[in-house]
Amino acid sequence: MKYLPLVWRNLIRRKTRTTFTVLSIVVAFLLFGILAALNMAFGMGVELAGNDRLIITHKVSIIQLLPESYGARLETTPGVVEVLHQTYFGGIYQRPSNFFMQCPVQPDRLLKLYPEYLLPEDQKKAWLTDRTCAIVGRQTADRFGFKVGDRIPIQATIWRKRDNSASWEFNLCGIYDGDKKGVDTTQFFFNYEYFDEARQFGQGQVGWYVIRIDDPAAAPAIAERIDAQFANSFAETKTTTEKAFVQAFAKQVGDIGAIIRGIVTAVFFTILLVAANTMAQSVRERTSELAVLKTLGFSDALVLALVLVESCAIAVVGGAVGLGLAWVVTQGGDPTGGMLPAFFLPTADLVRGALFALALGVVAGILPAVQAMRLRIVDALRRS
Amino acid sequence: MRGLVGWLSQVVVVTLLNLRTIGQRATSSMVAVVGIAGVVAVFVAVLSMAEGFRTTMANTGSPDTAIVMRSGADSEMVSALSLEDVRLIGDAAGVLRGAQGPVASGELFVIVDLNKRSTNTTANVPLRGVGPNAFEVRPNVRMVEGRRFETGRNELIVGRGAAGQFAGIEVGRTLKFGQSEWTVVGVFDAGGTYSDSELWCDAGVLQPAYRRGTTFQTVYAKLESAEAFTRFKDALTTDPRLNLKVLRETDYFAEQSQLVSTLITTLGAGIAFLMGIGAIFGAVNTMYSAVAARTREIATLRALGFSGGPVVVSVLVESLLLALIGGAIGGGLAYVGFNGFQTSTINWQTFSQVAFAFAVTPGLMVAGIVYALLMGLLGGLLPAVRAARLPIVAALREL
Numbered sequence: 207m208k209y210l211p212l213v214w215r216n217l218i219r220r221k222t223r224t225t226f227t228v229l230s231i232v233v234a235f236l237l238f239g240i241l242a243a244l245n246m247a248f249g250m251g252v253e254l255a256g257n258d259r260l261i262i263t264h265k266v267s268i269i270q271l272l273p274e275s276y277g278a279r280l281e282t283t284p285g286v287v288e289v290l291h292q293t294y295f296g297g298i299y300q301r302p303s304n305f306f307m308q309c310p311v312q313p314d315r316l317l318k319l320y321p322e323y324l325l326p327e328d329q330k331k332a333w334l335t336d337r338t339c340a341i342v343g344r345q346t347a348d349r350f351g352f353k354v355g356d357r358i359p360i361q362a363t364i365w366r367k368r369d370n371s372a373s374w375e376f377n378l379c380g381i382y383d384g385d386k387k388g389v390d391t392t393q394f395f396f397n398y399e400y401f402d403e404a405r406q407f408g409q410g411q412v413g414w415y416v417i418r419i420d421d422p423a424a425a426p427a428i429a430e431r432i433d434a435q436f437a438n439s440f441a442e443t444k445t446t447t448e449k450a451f452v453q454a455f456a457k458q459v460g461d462i463g464a465i466i467r468g469i470v471t472a473v474f475f476t477i478l479l480v481a482a483n484t485m486a487q488s489v490r491e492r493t494s495e496l497a498v499l500k501t502l503g504f505s506d507a508l509v510l511a512l513v514l515v516e517s518c519a520i521a522v523v524g525g526a527v528g529l530g531l532a533w534v535v536t537q538g539g540d541p542t543g544g545m546l547p548a549f550f551l552p553t554a555d556l557v558r559g560a561l562f563a564l565a566l567g568v569v570a571g572i573l574p575a576v577q578a579m580r581l582r583i584v585d586a587l588r589r590s
Numbered sequence: 591m592r593g594l595v596g597w598l599s600q601v602v603v604v605t606l607l608n609l610r611t612i613g614q615r616a617t618s619s620m621v622a623v624v625g626i627a628g629v630v631a632v633f634v635a636v637l638s639m640a641e642g643f644r645t646t647m648a649n650t651g652s653p654d655t656a657i658v659m660r661s662g663a664d665s666e667m668v669s670a671l672s673l674e675d676v677r678l679i680g681d682a683a684g685v686l687r688g689a690q691g692p693v694a695s696g697e698l699f700v701i702v703d704l705n706k707r708s709t710n711t712t713a714n715v716p717l718r719g720v721g722p723n724a725f726e727v728r729p730n731v732r733m734v735e736g737r738r739f740e741t742g743r744n745e746l747i748v749g750r751g752a753a754g755q756f757a758g759i760e761v762g763r764t765l766k767f768g769q770s771e772w773t774v775v776g777v778f779d780a781g782g783t784y785s786d787s788e789l790w791c792d793a794g795v796l797q798p799a800y801r802r803g804t805t806f807q808t809v810y811a812k813l814e815s816a817e818a819f820t821r822f823k824d825a826l827t828t829d830p831r832l833n834l835k836v837l838r839e840t841d842y843f844a845e846q847s848q849l850v851s852t853l854i855t856t857l858g859a860g861i862a863f864l865m866g867i868g869a870i871f872g873a874v875n876t877m878y879s880a881v882a883a884r885t886r887e888i889a890t891l892r893a894l895g896f897s898g899g900p901v902v903v904s905v906l907v908e909s910l911l912l913a914l915i916g917g918a919i920g921g922g923l924a925y926v927g928f929n930g931f932q933t934s935t936i937n938w939q940t941f942s943q944v945a946f947a948f949a950v951t952p953g954l955m956v957a958g959i960v961y962a963l964l965m966g967l968l969g970g971l972l973p974a975v976r977a978a979r980l981p982i983v984a985a986l987r988e989l
Binding site for chain 2: 303
């Protein structure tokens, strides 16, 4: 502890250099934090997917519809607790770029399948009883300034009404929140019965099913049972866990994880080099001083420790500020307004970042520190 | 005038002296070079991805081809047309007539789940059911392996991009969708356009397989000329029997690429901007230490009567030169590592995969180098000013 003033003095001896080194480390960790949040977002929050939920789609592709009658058969399948069907509506609110997902659902079942959607009591009551009701997630509501009581017009792209009109209107009677960070609150839900009666074609056909099972461990067996049940019908099914479904969907974008790891590696390699060089330089400049310290009786280990503490201090301060900035920046949530709902900085990555900062300090400092430790007093004094 | 010449000759002398001694500061110069090279490599690589995607979509289609969808549809995927619509569109004014009637193709656009090789997970691959005139509408499509599908048979041909990205669609393989089995009979090349990502088959066979009755989704029509588009569009939009959206093929695909290429460009530019700031800090350090190492030299020059300007310029030139080297290395790395790299991503607007190649264009390389020079300039500015302001007496005494 008593040596800390010495370390401090060494750090502020060249203020500009220390400042710029710290700043470049700040930038590296700011990037690290933002990329971690992006990785989370492109992974569509796979970590948040329920492991007791399965998704059942048409075997050929998700765009093909399944009969609504499958619902009753799914309910009686052993192991299945809750059943919900959803259908892609794909309508446009004002402009095509204002994209958010809209789905007709069975109101009560939606809330049972997705307990992470929180709706105030009075709004829940309206949602369960009023057929023209729609609810929307907080993020989309904030994006377009929707308020409870608004009438929301949506232009259909696929689902026209019986009178061939493409305009649908919904009464917004609820805005739901997520019960934790990263829950997708971009979706817009409305009543399936209302939808099914009004649509021009496709009555009794739905997009896909979401089910809850009683035992997550039995998921593969249940999935197999379901798919066998509908085998050789005109609409064969493919059942996967919600996690696998989300993961496969995220991978459709490409191997984002690999790209982000590549960039982070490039950034760290670059910054490490800059920081290590600066450290080495400042030790080189102080060769004679270190020799004096040793002459005064500072042990080799102590000299090593002093140099290491100095480099770790630079790295940790830079890392902490960078990660802090990243945390502040990602608090704003999805920067694209709807495409990346799970954009946030996970705590695990904050911890990982802090460890990286420490490691950076050690790696950058170790070479000059060892050099300082091995310094022979006579050589060092002669050299200056 | 003589003043200017003298000043310029001072600049040249000091700069040359400066550049000759770079070797003595090799390590710290290397650091700046590597730092800038890293930034430029990431910058060019990410933007080349956006560029590749954009070019693939932009190359698709020719101005004398029109695409017709139901009004309100924002992509082929969600459109629907009746057999009657398709017939009326083919007969409309402005459509090129060939040996077998109008050169127009009524098409279905659906997706089929296939395994993506790179991730080994299922992906939405576009499957297009086409009419007999599809090859006349798209003259750039030619078979590179096997043969075309036969009308009325469950046969598929696959685009070159799709063949590279997805597993299980080699020529001769059989695929099962629903109750029908399909044989892959050929591979086609569509000249690096969007069609390269697709699987094609006879629309008449796809209709029952996807339970589409006798409906289609889009019509692609070859027009008499690019100018005939307005006539064609007017004919269709004024027909009371029809409710259609008519677009030039080029406009449609340019619009389809917007979302993804904007997303990649924005993210890439943002990351490169932040990295660039980090690299500037690195360069500042390098140049400060370069100036510090040359303190005595600079002070001597100043004592000999050289003015501050040439010293500033010489430091800036050094920093710009290092940046230029870094930028060239970074651009080169991106070119060697990524140019032509085949990949695929989902196009949100059609909900299906697009295969494309990273394109490191000369324009991107230039942008990378300009960015590097900017970093060098900003990195060198403060140290250059410090060098010029060095108090001569103190500096000479210092060493």
